[in-house]
Amino acid sequence: MTDFLQLVFSGFATGSIYALAALGFTLLWQASGTINFAQGEFVMLPAFMMLAFGAAGLPLPLAFIATCVVAVGVLGWAFKRGIADPLLKHGLMPIVVATIGLAIAARNGIRAGYSAEAHPFPGLFADKLFNVFGVTVTLADVGTLVLALLLVLGTQAFLNKTVTGRAMQAVAQNTESATVLGINVPRMIFYTFAINALLACAAALLITPTYLAKFDMGEGLGNKAFFAAIIGGFNNSRGALLGGILVGVCENLAAAYISPAYKDAVALVIFMAVILFKPQGLLGKKVERKV
Amino acid sequence: MKKLPLISGLVIAAILLAAPPFLKNYGIYLFSYWMVFVIATMGLNLTVGYAGQKSLGHAAFFGIGAYSVAILMQAGHSFWLGLALAVIACFVIGLALGFPALRVQTIYLAFATLGFNTAIWLVMRNEEWLTGGTFGINNIGRPSLFGLNLDGPLAYYYFVLGVTVVMGLVQWKLLSSPWGKAFTALRDNPIRAESLGIHIQGYTLLSFAIGAAYAGVAGALFASLVQFIEPAPFTVGASIMMYLMVVVGGPGYFFGPLLGSAVGVLLPEWLRFAQAWYLFIFGAAVILLMLWLPDGLLSIPARLTAKRQAREASAARAAAAAKVGGAQS
Numbered sequence: 001m002t003d004f005l006q007l008v009f010s011g012f013a014t015g016s017i018y019a020l021a022a023l024g025f026t027l028l029w030q031a032s033g034t035i036n037f038a039q040g041e042f043v044m045l046p047a048f049m050m051l052a053f054g055a056a057g058l059p060l061p062l063a064f065i066a067t068c069v070v071a072v073g074v075l076g077w078a079f080k081r082g083i084a085d086p087l088l089k090h091g092l093m094p095i096v097v098a099t100i101g102l103a104i105a106a107r108n109g110i111r112a113g114y115s116a117e118a119h120p121f122p123g124l125f126a127d128k129l130f131n132v133f134g135v136t137v138t139l140a141d142v143g144t145l146v147l148a149l150l151l152v153l154g155t156q157a158f159l160n161k162t163v164t165g166r167a168m169q170a171v172a173q174n175t176e177s178a179t180v181l182g183i184n185v186p187r188m189i190f191y192t193f194a195i196n197a198l199l200a201c202a203a204a205l206l207i208t209p210t211y212l213a214k215f216d217m218g219e220g221l222g223n224k225a226f227f228a229a230i231i232g233g234f235n236n237s238r239g240a241l242l243g244g245i246l247v248g249v250c251e252n253l254a255a256a257y258i259s260p261a262y263k264d265a266v267a268l269v270i271f272m273a274v275i276l277f278k279p280q281g282l283l284g285k286k287v288e289r290k291v
Numbered sequence: 292m293k294k295l296p297l298i299s300g301l302v303i304a305a306i307l308l309a310a311p312p313f314l315k316n317y318g319i320y321l322f323s324y325w326m327v328f329v330i331a332t333m334g335l336n337l338t339v340g341y342a343g344q345k346s347l348g349h350a351a352f353f354g355i356g357a358y359s360v361a362i363l364m365q366a367g368h369s370f371w372l373g374l375a376l377a378v379i380a381c382f383v384i385g386l387a388l389g390f391p392a393l394r395v396q397t398i399y400l401a402f403a404t405l406g407f408n409t410a411i412w413l414v415m416r417n418e419e420w421l422t423g424g425t426f427g428i429n430n431i432g433r434p435s436l437f438g439l440n441l442d443g444p445l446a447y448y449y450f451v452l453g454v455t456v457v458m459g460l461v462q463w464k465l466l467s468s469p470w471g472k473a474f475t476a477l478r479d480n481p482i483r484a485e486s487l488g489i490h491i492q493g494y495t496l497l498s499f500a501i502g503a504a505y506a507g508v509a510g511a512l513f514a515s516l517v518q519f520i521e522p523a524p525f526t527v528g529a530s531i532m533m534y535l536m537v538v539v540g541g542p543g544y545f546f547g548p549l550l551g552s553a554v555g556v557l558l559p560e561w562l563r564f565a566q567a568w569y570l571f572i573f574g575a576a577v578i579l580l581m582l583w584l585p586d587g588l589l590s591i592p593a594r595l596t597a598k599r600q601a602r603e604a605s606a607a608r609a610a611a612a613a614k615v616g617g618a619q620s
Contacts, residue, residue: 037531083578090585092345096401097538098581100531105574112567223405223527230402261417268406275399 005135007252013141015248016148020203021225022232022240023152024196030172030235031192034084035096038103040222042075042197046204047213048110051119060122068201076197080190103218111215123209144206151202152241155195159237168192220264227267231274233284242282246270303549311448319444320516325556326451327513330458332536332548332555334505337462339534340542341471342498343478348388348404349533351411352381352503354525356510358415361428361520370434370515377507385503389496408527415522427521431514451512458508463545465501474498478543539580541587550588554580 021043028034036042046067053063083102087095124147128139159165170178171188179185203221211217228247232239247267255263274282307326311319335349359380360373388407415422422428433441434450441450465471473494476484485491514520532555540551558576562569584590 083582086582087585093339093538093542094581094585096345097535098578100535101574101577101581103574105571105578108568108570108574112571219528223409226402227406230399234399262413265410265413268410271402271406275403279399 002134005133007256008249009135009137010141011249011252012245013145013248014252015245016145016152017203017207018224018228018247019152019241019244020148020199020206021221022229022244023155023237024199025225025229026234026237026240027192028196030237031168032084032189033088035092035099037096037099037222038106039225040218040220041103041106042200042218043203043207043221044110044215044218045075045106046071046201047121047208047217048114050204051121051213054122064201064205068198071197071201072194075200076194077190080193107215107218116215118212118214121208121213124205140209148206151199155199156237164191224267227271230281231271233281235285236281236283239281239283307452311445316444319448321557321560323444323448323451323516325552326455327509327516328536328552328556329455329548330512331506331509332533332540332552333458333462334502334509335533335537336542336548337474337505338498338502339537340544340547341466341478342474342495344495344499345401346404346499346502347401347527347530347534348408349506350525350527350529351408352385352506353510353513353529354411354415355381355384356507357514357520357525358422359507360511360514361431362421364432365428370432374508374511377511378504381503381507382500385500386496389499405527405530408530412522412526415525423521425521427519429519431518431520433515447516451516454508454512458505466545470494470497535577539577539587541589544587544589547587547589
């Protein structure tokens with residue numbers, strides 16, 4: 001039983017990171033219809049940026065802030081202006097392929113220009129163990145879970161409670177009416193891209209101490225985040241949280257009780273089951289077909 | 292302008308027929324590799340380009356084809372039995388995957404197929420008794436045709452080229468048949484197609500299954516070409532590359548796969564001079580290509596025609612305006 005609880009708990013910690021990456025993904029989709037196949041690389045790049053700033057002598061908090069600034073500029077603004085804006089009017093296919101190209105370039109650029117090895121990354125939390133109801137948990141797990149949850153719920157609150165957040169949701173739901181209402185649509189879409197970049201930085205900060213900084217660390221993460229987003233409901237950002245944690249927990253349980261070799265298939269099985277019975281995702285809304 | 296497609300077609304045919312004998316073995320191998328991918332992406336083009344479905348699991352069918360041949364040949368059966376089984380297996384699995392996938396559209400379908408690819412890859416990697424796991428399957432033979440031995444690289448290349456042409460003709464026939472018309476009607480406007488009495492689900496499934504069968508043929512040829520297979524060429528990454536090839540070449544253009552797989556197979560080879568950076572350059576090139584030509588390389592002629600027509604129209608307008616202006620003064 002304690003084993004079980006332990007597995008569930010560490011699953012929650014991993015899952016909350018999937019949720020962070022998945023949240024950015026659903027935000028972009030809702031606000032602008034962009035599918036970013038480089039979402040995993042958007043987590044990998046800040047990890048290396050932080051390492052570079054750290055190597056330049058900045059302490060971790062400053063390195064993180066500097067990375068956030070650069071990321072909003074490059075992964076937010078430049079990505080929107082350079083790739084998303086010009087390609088979106090041509091439908092889904094070109095943007096999917098361009099972001100695939102971006103992922104290939106980012107991955108191999110880091111490999112060729114920096115290093116192919118895995119680099120250790122400073123942990124946010126001290127090495128400390130807790131004992132809760134007979135379950136041993138690490139401070140890193142608790143901290144990751146708490147921070148990730150705060151970020152996801154904070155983003156949620158920002159979207160629902162603030163004027164800017166509401167305007168962003170209005171843009172996502174109906175761009176034309178939002179324009180009529182006098183909302184600055186391009187700016188709201190930029191905010192979404194900026195938030196996506198910031199969430200990616202946060203995910204990098206939380207995930208890299210465990211998984212190490214490596215040029216291909218984004219590949220698996222991106223896939224898991226995609227599945228998490230769809231399981232939860234692609235057009236619902238709360239779904240990202242549910243999907244992420246569901247995938248994280250089930251993966252951990254399957255690896256322990258079924259077979260570690262098929263751990264990566266867990267996300268897929270849940271995904272298949274969900275789309276069979278609820279194609280719009282667990283929390284998603286049905287989308288009407290347009291004639 | 293009208294002669295351009297004919298001339299470029301003849302040039303390509305001449306290169307494909309005449310160039311390989313002058314190449315070293317590696318060059319011949321690359322040409323064969325290219326043709327294998329032409330067949331695979333022809334199938335994907337049917338699903339993605341003509342029927343408008345987002346499929347990111349094509350490498351799984353490619354792998355099923357390759358393993359069918361490898362496993363059967365290892366058990367002492369002929370290549371041809373393996374090929375037949377590859378086609379049937381891919382077609383049936385394509386249908387089976389299509390059913391749940393049909394409940395979802397666009398992005399959801401993309402990830403359903405992507406997940407399917409992951410599952411197939413896991414089976415290839417983990418079920419050692421069947422697939423050899425990460426050690427793969429060695430010494431896959433090459434077929435013989437009507438007593439002709441196809442062991443040599445050049446002989447095998449011409450065999451693959453011949454199959455490519457046959458598969459191309461089949462697709463050409465298919466596209467000009469009512470079936471093909473139904474596919475494109477579906478892509479352009481599913482709801483209108485439905486109101487015209489086209490059975491959407493049936494045709495979508497069919498485009499999916501036929502596309503999968505093409506990948507099966509390509510996989511069978513691939514196994515015999517490289518003679519050693521392991522799970523690596525059949526990952527999700529490979530599927531994504533095939534999707535990229537289709538979109539870069541020009542989705543919904545008959546010759547799109549020919550150009551697209553040249554970009555995907557040959558371009559990285561040309562970029563080898565950049566050593567460690569070659570994949571970075573490749574990725575950047577793909578982004579630039581999409582920004583410049585979002586509808587793929589084969590949209591260049593259509594674009595030129597549109598430009599010329601616009602120019603002619605504005606010239607005609609200017610002439611008309613001059614005439615009116617002249618009459619007035």
